[in-house]
Amino acid sequence: MxxxxxxxxxxxxxxxxxxxxxxxxxxxxxxxxxxxxxxxxxxxxxxxxxxxxxxxxxxxxxxxxxxxxxxxxxxxxxxxxDPSTGEPTRIGRKRIEEDSGGRWVRYAKKSGEILDN
Missing domain, CATH: 2.30.30.30 (SH3 type barrels.)
Structure with a gap:
């Protein structure tokens, strides 16, 4: 489509x-x-x-x-x-609050580790 x-x-x-x-x-x-x-x-x-x-x-x-x-x-x-376990993982998105109102980052669903720097 x-x-x-x-x-x-x-x-x-x-x-x-x-x-x-x-x-x-x-x-x-x-x-x-x-x-x-x-x-x-x-x-x-x-x-x-x-x-x-x-x-x-x-x-x-x-x-x-x-x-x-x-x-x-x-x-x-x-x-x-996943950078911490070395296994394939699904990806989630969450908002991280910062000084300038926050930004969206990707994180590994298995370990919760943030993928974006």
């Missing part, structure tokens, strides 16, 4: 998060998120879902050839790794 242009879905992952793949060919493997594509609800994970890409020769790469690179996977197939 198409979304309104000004209404973005809140995602449970961010660039730089350590995640574990919970479905697909790379199930059980872990990696760091390199990029998040919120419109497509997909993420690019380091070393996960590798595919062979055929590059044409260019001035930078005169040989061309076959290069393995990551391909995005659906965001529902990854879970954030």
């Amino acid at each position: 198409p979304r309104k242009k000004n209404k973005r879905k809140k995602l449970h992952v961010k660039k730089g998060d350590e995640v574990k793949v919970i479905a697909g060919n790379d199930k059980g493997r872990e990696g760091r998120i390199l990029a998040v594509f919120p419109d497509k609800e997909r993420v690019l994970v380091e070393g996960i879902n590798m595919r062979v890409h055929h590059d044409q020769p260019t001035q930078e790469n005169p040989e061309g050839g076959r290069i393995e690179r990551e391909v995005s996977i659906h965001i529902s197939n990854v879970m954030v790794i």
Whole structure:
């Protein structure tokens, strides 16, 4: 179902998060998120879902050839790794009161540890 242009879905992952793949060919493997594509609800994970890409020769790469690179996977197939336990966990959001009125942070549901700095 198409979304309104000004209404973005809140995602449970961010660039730089350590995640574990919970479905697909790379199930059980872990990696760091390199990029998040919120419109497509997909993420690019380091070393996960590798595919062979055929590059044409260019001035930078005169040989061309076959290069393995990551391909995005659906965001529902990854879970954030809890920093304290090292296990996959669901993510919650809560408001932290500060001097300037507070801010929203993500936290691990298993341990309660805050993920955002």
